Amino acid sequence: MDKERLLEINNLNISFRTDDGEIPTIKNVSMHINEGExxxxxxxxxxxxxxxxxxxxxxxxxxxxxYTGGEILYKGRDLLKVSEEEMRKLRGSEISMIFQDPMTALNPVFTIGEQMENIYMYQGQKSTWSKLPRSKKVMKKEAKERSMELLAKMSLPNPEGILRMYPFELSGGMKQRVIIAMALIKTPRLLLADEPGTSLDVTVQASINEELKRLVLxxxxxxxxxxxxxxxAxxxxxxxxxxxxxxxxxxxxxxxVFLNPREEYTKSLMDALPRIV
Structure with a gap:
């Protein structure tokens, strides 16, 4: 059975305006991803x-x-045409993103628990209890349970204790795991992972990537x-x-792609890989 198409980028073109004119940066990019892929x-x-x-x-x-051309279809809807208010509702709840640097992605003045709770309760809306779908007390309890569940799934010890900690009390690898948990707290349909852990040791990166793949599956x-x-890749x-x-x-x-590359550029990337002699 064929999987349902979740996201489709068709002939996307993006330029950047500079003092010297517009510089084409993204040129006719097309790609897609299916449900569960x-x-x-x-x-x-x-x-x-x-x-x-x-x-x-x-x-x-x-x-x-x-944006000079193309479309980005999410479940058949062109995201380039939706309002900012509609995008706020989609971010986190439907589409979430993990950014590169775990050292700067967390707010240093709030505990991990406070940050995860705020994302769970107020994603896509202003922080006001009057707009919550359920009572504030109930949602706080749900947020804590979901946070602890995800921290445990990311192989972090003592999830309840971590919720009481501030970012400076965690190692880089622990912070990256927390960020992944934050991105998944509302169970989005699509996760964009932009080189998570790239600033960490390679062994820590490998462990985090393994945990991330297992968790999204x-x-x-x-x-x-x-x-x-x-x-x-x-x-x-x-x-x-x-x-x-x-x-x-x-x-x-x-x-x-990697065992039998067709393009010279891909072959050059493969040739640049270090080899043990």
């Missing part, structure tokens, strides 16, 4: 991976960015994983898109 997007720094993903959540300032969440690490993604200078130059089943 994990795909990876690879390419060198500056290839357009993060800009493409941020455009899905409309997190690129306009201006300087200008358990929660039945689709994930687009952005990376420049080809080994990670092959391990995580069912399909892979290769980007170069704002364009998709190759796509296909991950094993096919």
């Amino acid at each position: 994990i795909i990876t997007v690879v390419g060198e720094s500056g290839s357009g991976k993060s800009v493409t993903m941020r455009s899905i959540m409309k997190l690129i300032a306009t201006p300087p960015a200008i 358990e929660e039945k969440i689709s994930m687009i994983f952005i990376t420049h690490n080809l080994g990670v 092959k391990q995580l993604g069912e399909r892979t898109y290769v980007m170069k200078l704002g364009e998709v130059v190759e796509e296909g089943i991950s094993d096919d």
Whole structure:
């Protein structure tokens, strides 16, 4: 049985306005992801991976960015045409994102529990109890239970104790696990992971990526994983898109892309991998 199409990007074009005129940055990018699927997007720094993903959540300032063509269809609805208010309702609850640096993604003046509670209770709306769908007391209890559940699933010890901690009390790897839990607290349909753990030790990164893949599969969440690490892309993604200078130059089943690359650019990426002699 074919999986249902969840997100489809068709011929997306984005330029950035500068003093020297408009500079095309994303050029006719097309990709898609199905329900329950994990795909990876690879390419060198500056290839357009993060800009493409941020455009899905409309997190690129306009201006300087200008959408000059294409569409981003989420469950058949063009996100480029929805209002900011509608996007706020989608962010976190339907589409969520994990950013690169765990050191700067958490607010240092609030406990982990306070931050996770606020995301659970007020996602997409102003922090006012009068607009909550259930009583504040009930939702606080739900938020704590869901937070502890996700922290445990991310293999963090003593989840209840972590909720009382501040970010400075956690290691980099623990912070990244907390950020992943935060992104999943409302069980979104689609998760965008922008090189999570890239600033951490490689062994910690590997452990976090393994936990993340297991968790999204358990929660039945689709994930687009952005990376420049080809080994990670092959391990995580069912399909892979290769980007170069704002364009998709190759796509296909991950094993096919990395074991039998068709494009010279993909071959050059593979040739650049270190080899043990």
